[in-house]
Amino acid sequence: MFRALADPVRRLLLDALFQRDGRSLGELEAVVNEHVEMTRFGVAKHLRLLEQADLVVARKQGRVKVHHLNPVPIQQIHQRWIGKYTERAGVASVLLDLKHHIENPAPEPDEDES
C-alpha cells in the first residue's frame, strides 16, 4: 500500500485518474509519456501494482480496460496513520483543513447528498 505510493510514476497515474476517472491503458500511457519515456508494458505493470494495492479498480469493457480510482484506502491511510501523527500538532491542522474546504466549495463525487 505505502509501497504502491512510493513510485512517482504511480503517483502520476493516480493524479491522472484523479483529474479524469475511467481511463484506458492507452490514455494513461500517453499521460505518462508526457513526463517520462515508458513503454506500454511499464505503465501496465504500474497499473497492476495499483490494482493490487486496491488503489485502482479496473474492469474490461470490450477490448479496452477502464481504470477507476478507489478513494477508500487513501481515506484509511489518512485516518489511521497520518491522522495519528497530525494529532500531535493539535487541532490547528484540522481547522486549517476545514477552512480550506469551506473556501473551496467541495468538488463532491456524483453521489446523492440528501
Added chain:
Amino acid sequence: MFRALADPVRRLLLDALFQRDGRSLGELEAVVNEHVEMTRFGVAKHLRLLEQADLVVARKQGRVKVHHLNPVPIQQIHQRWIGKYTERAGVASVLLDLKHHIENPAPEPDEDES
C-alpha cells in the same frame, strides 16, 4: 519521502519514536527486535533513510545518537497529497476528524500556545 514510508521497519521505527521521542540507536534496535530479527546495522540504515527523508532528526549527545520525530513533512503529505484525494469525499471526513480531536483532548507538543 513516500519511499521512506514504504518499508514496514521504517514505519515501526516512526511508531516507536511517536510513542516516546528521543531514543538512541540501541533502544530503537531493541524495539525492532521485538518484531523482527535485525542487526544494529540494518536498523541504523533505516534510520539514516528516515533522516534523509527528513522524517527524523538526530543529534549526537555524547556517545549516543538521539533520534527525534519530525512532524512537519508528514503534515505536508497530509495537506498536499492526501487532502487532495480526501476532498473528493466531501467535508465529511474533516468533520469526522474534528470530532475525533474534540473527543481526544489534544496531546499538544511542548510549544507555547498563546
Added chain:
DNA sequence: TTGACACGTGACCATTTGGTCACCTATCTT
C-alpha cells in the same frame, strides 16, 4: 474473415534495496 487494435503473459536484464560483516572512531568509566 481478415486484419488492425487494445491488451496480457512470461522470460529476461539492469539497477536498487535490504541486510550483514569486518573493521574503525569516539566517548565514558574506572
Added chain:
DNA sequence: AAGATAGGTGACCAAATGGTCACGTGTCAA
C-alpha cells in the same frame, strides 16, 4: 591509560523492483 560502550564506514551479497521485448489472446470494423 585501558577497557568497555555506542556508534560509523565501506565492501559485499541476495533479493526485490523497474523496465523491456517477443509473442499470444480477444475484440472490433470493413
